Amino acid sequence: MAGLTTDQLKHYKNKGYISPVNALTSSEAKQIRDEIEKIENEWPGALEGINRNYVHLISPIFNKICLNKNILDAVESIVGKNILICGTTLFIKNPNEKGYVSFHQDAKYIGLEPHNWVTVWLAVTDANEYNGCMRMLPGSHKENLRSHEEKFDENNLLTRGQTITNVPLDKTEPIILKNGQISLHHPLIVHGSGLNQSNDRRIGFVIQSYIGTNVNQVIGKMFVQKARGEDKYKFHEYSKIPIELMGKSEIASQNKANKELAKIFYSGSKKIGKF
Secondary structure (H helix, E strand, C coil): CCCCCHHHHHHHHHHCEEEEEECCCHHHHHHHHHHHHHHHHHCCCCCCHHHHECHHHCCHHHHHHHCCHHHHHHHHHHHCCCEEECCEEEEEECCCCCCEEEEECCHHHHCEECCCEEEEEEECCCECCCCCCEEECCCHHHCCCCCCEECCCCCECCCCCEECCCCCHHHCEECCECCCEEEEECCCCCEEECCCCCCCCEEEEEEEEEEECCCEECCCCCEEEEEECCCCCCCCEECCCCCCCCCHHHHHHHHHHHHHHHHHHCCCCCCCCCC
16 A cells, blocks of 8 residues: 555545545454454453553554554555654444443544644444444534533543534444454544444554654653654653563553553543543
8 A cells, every 4th residue: 555545635634534444454453353352361351441542562463553554654644754653542342332432522632732643443343333433523623622521421432521512413424444444533523433233342443643753742741652754853752662462561561651641631630530
């Protein structure tokens, strides 16, 4: 893959997202699911709560995904040739559970300025309207940050349950993906997702986000890895590349990063959520 096409970039500029983009094979996507379920079985609770974040620091397989050429070619088309990985998150909706993601904007609480960054949502399993795929409000990235209510709903998969109210569902567009495909979305686009009504898990591996090296963290501290190009700004501390699955050094690196991430996510909040 040699990057996004002119039409895809036009779509991103006008609507605030691109989908679908082929990135991994089905077998590569299955390898991610196998890794997730191996960790869940052998280290119960290791991917729950705040530990759903920075998962690329505890698994060489997860880390390799972040460096996938097809993904990086697409990202480079948006943020330029100098790219850092500054976070990953697993969004897992199990069948017969009530997990959802309220409509929100990624830029609201994440503290990354300027907005030369993009979130990549990788479908580990198929994502469709029945199992709770993302929905985007096209063109909303052209507006400023909207007001969010912090609801801390037990079933909301966001940190604060941050919610933009009165989003017209009929104006949103579903992001339907086959496993191995990705979507890319702008920091300011309004998006969310509904319930998983299927009999299988809906798993998203989210690189949140790929940032240009000129992007700083204005709330707290983030740990990054270089994905491509040169980092002449040196705004961030670099994390260790994982060598061993769930090794002591890897877990320590994840814990260190998540401790700082929590400070960012809950800055100014009167309450701390489960993520």
